[in-house]
Amino acid sequence: MNEFKDLSLQGIWKNNPALVQLLGLCPLLAVTATFINGLGLGIATTLVLVGSNITVSLVRNVVRNEIRIPVFVMIIAAFVTIIQLLMNAYTYELYLALGIFIPLIVTNCAIIGRAEAYASKNGPVPAAFDGLMMGLGFTLVLVILGGMREILGAGTLFSGADRLFGPIADQWGIQLFTTDSPFLLAILPPGAFLGMGLLIAIKNMIDARIAAKSSAVTPKATRARVTAEST
Amino acid sequence: MKLTLSSSPHQRVRRDTGQIMRLVIYAMVPGILTQAYFFGWGVLIQSLLAVVSAVVIEGVILWLRKRPIERTLTDYSAVLTGLLIAVSIPPTLPWWMTVTGVFFAIGVAKQVYGGLGFNIFNPAMIAYVVLLISFPAAMSLWLVPVTHASITPSFFDAVSLIFTGFTTSGYDVAQLRTVADGVTMATPLDTLRTNLTQGLTYSETLTKPIFDGGWFDAAGAGWGYVSLAYLLGGLALIRLKVISWHIPGSLLAAVSLFSFLLYLVDSDHFASPVFHLMNGAVMIGAFFIATDPVSASTTPRGRLIFGAAIGFWVIIIRTFGGYPDAMAFAVIIMNMTVPLIDYYTKPRTYGRVKRTKTSRE
Numbered sequence: 001m002n003e004f005k006d007l008s009l010q011g012i013w014k015n016n017p018a019l020v021q022l023l024g025l026c027p028l029l030a031v032t033a034t035f036i037n038g039l040g041l042g043i044a045t046t047l048v049l050v051g052s053n054i055t056v057s058l059v060r061n062v063v064r065n066e067i068r069i070p071v072f073v074m075i076i077a078a079f080v081t082i083i084q085l086l087m088n089a090y091t092y093e094l095y096l097a098l099g100i101f102i103p104l105i106v107t108n109c110a111i112i113g114r115a116e117a118y119a120s121k122n123g124p125v126p127a128a129f130d131g132l133m134m135g136l137g138f139t140l141v142l143v144i145l146g147g148m149r150e151i152l153g154a155g156t157l158f159s160g161a162d163r164l165f166g167p168i169a170d171q172w173g174i175q176l177f178t179t180d181s182p183f184l185l186a187i188l189p190p191g192a193f194l195g196m197g198l199l200i201a202i203k204n205m206i207d208a209r210i211a212a213k214s215s216a217v218t219p220k221a222t223r224a225r226v227t228a229e230s231t
Numbered sequence: 232m233k234l235t236l237s238s239s240p241h242q243r244v245r246r247d248t249g250q251i252m253r254l255v256i257y258a259m260v261p262g263i264l265t266q267a268y269f270f271g272w273g274v275l276i277q278s279l280l281a282v283v284s285a286v287v288i289e290g291v292i293l294w295l296r297k298r299p300i301e302r303t304l305t306d307y308s309a310v311l312t313g314l315l316i317a318v319s320i321p322p323t324l325p326w327w328m329t330v331t332g333v334f335f336a337i338g339v340a341k342q343v344y345g346g347l348g349f350n351i352f353n354p355a356m357i358a359y360v361v362l363l364i365s366f367p368a369a370m371s372l373w374l375v376p377v378t379h380a381s382i383t384p385s386f387f388d389a390v391s392l393i394f395t396g397f398t399t400s401g402y403d404v405a406q407l408r409t410v411a412d413g414v415t416m417a418t419p420l421d422t423l424r425t426n427l428t429q430g431l432t433y434s435e436t437l438t439k440p441i442f443d444g445g446w447f448d449a450a451g452a453g454w455g456y457v458s459l460a461y462l463l464g465g466l467a468l469i470r471l472k473v474i475s476w477h478i479p480g481s482l483l484a485a486v487s488l489f490s491f492l493l494y495l496v497d498s499d500h501f502a503s504p505v506f507h508l509m510n511g512a513v514m515i516g517a518f519f520i521a522t523d524p525v526s527a528s529t530t531p532r533g534r535l536i537f538g539a540a541i542g543f544w545v546i547i548i549r550t551f552g553g554y555p556d557a558m559a560f561a562v563i564i565m566n567m568t569v570p571l572i573d574y575y576t577k578p579r580t581y582g583r584v585k586r587t588k589t590s591r592e
Binding site for chain 2: 181190
């Protein structure tokens with residue numbers, strides 16, 4: 001079980017795809033104008049990650065090393081297509097809102113990165129768990145950034161929840177304040193960059209606090225990683 | 232004859248940062264007063280508000296960063312930034328927008344980058360751009376110059392407008408901007424832009440009431456005098472050797488040149504050089520904003536390029552861009568290129584021969 005605990009910690013905090021590896025920034029910055037958009041893209045990315053990680057892990061002994069990248073990309077593309085069709089069928093409005101960024105999940109480096117760095121070297125169960133945790137870490141950043149920008153830029157939170165959860169979520173949107181002149185910068189692309197920088201700064205600050213508190217013991221990672229900050 | 236021996240440095244700095252910043256602030260006084268005469272108490276109230284919030288925000292952030300507070304605050308750079316923001320924004324802007332702008336100038340554009348001397352971008356212009364893209368409607372609500380206004384807000388009206396959005400007698404900014412005939416009056420730059428989209432020509436635009444009573448026809452009412460006042464202050468700064476002539480000189484020359492070229496091509500659709508020089512932020516920008524010692528180029532040749540390029544962008548963005556004025560965008564674009572300009576315009580070291588192609592290895 002220690003392996004799973006480590007995977008969770010790596011995915012959500014220490015090696016977070018968005019905050020530490022800085023992967024998948026294009027969709028991250030582009031769709032996080034609202035909480036629900038962020039959550040929708042986060043869930044879609046997580047599902048693709050889990051699916052592709054399991055499949056890559058299953059075929060890892062069959063696929064020859066020289067052609068592994070095209071094979072991985074095709075696996076990921078297949079899962080992205082599945083997710084895209086599912087969203088088209090069940091969450092049509094969200095599908096329209098996210099637009100090009102759903103098919104673009106296939107180019108999200110976090111996914112091919114996990115396939116290459118973890119799933120192609122481990123069994124299906126840990127690979128699935130790794131995909132889930134990495135996806136959760138990514139989703140977490142998406143919703144925090146989306147929430148921040150939505151509150152600042154529009155004064156609402158969870159608006160458009162029915163796009164993701166169906167008619168029962170009609171009333172979930174909260175109007176925190178109303179204003180004639182919303183802070184448009186938060187909704188515009190610069191707001192995404194500023195918010196992202198702020199989140200990374202906060203994470204580094206918390207890390208520095210923790211490091212200062214327990215500077216004596218530093219746990220040593222046992223697995224080799226392409227992108228980890230320490231080995 | 233008495234010869235004294237002393238160790239280097241032999242040439243000492245005659246002015247410290249605080250003195251330079253204070254001189255720049257003094258040079259802005261005529262401009263601010265002229266602006267206050269034409270656009271009311273709001274200008275002075277905004278100045279006070281922006282300066283106080285700039286100093287407070289700078290102090291708080293220095294305290295958070297555990298930096299010397301008193302020494303940094305007495306270099307007056309925060310005060311100057313506050314003043315520059317205050318004169319660039321509409322005088323009746325709600326107070327919280329002003330404070331937001333000041334926060335982005337001091338907190339983000341200056342302190343996040345490491346404080347005075349490390350900021351890549353001109354803090355005041357970052358504030359202006361943040362406000363302009365966040366609150367485009369509020370940022371274009373300039374009052375009508377006092378010579379044209381049917382209602383002139385008093386001091387208490389101005390305070391009330393900034394803090395509540397309404398004058399003491401219940402008018403809002405949009406109503407104050409309406410002149411006697413029920414026509415809303417925009418700034419000269421806005422007027423030209425709107426008229427051109429409606430198919431009017433430049434010379435027809437000049438017959439609009441906003442252009443009455445200017446020094447020249449093309450300088451909008453009030454705006455021409457404000458520009459002249461900043462020009463005076465700027466010339467004083469050059470005379471006192473606080474700023475060099477390179478940036479304002481090349482900037483104004485480039486604005487004149489490029490607007491003149493366009494004017495030659497089609498004088499119906501492009502405004503004259505006088506119009507561009509005397510309206511909007513060109514004068515204050517040339518002497519007070521583009522010459523910021525931190526974010527501007529530092530070599531003489533680099534300064535000429537820097538100023539000329541800002542002038543070029545001002546005309547391009549004003550004429551073809553989406554916003555009426557362009558000083559802030561032009562300055563920020565050129566701030567980004569300063570390291571490159573400085574790299575290629577390094578002055579020749581004294582005693583070294585200029586490198587030619589043949590001597591290059």
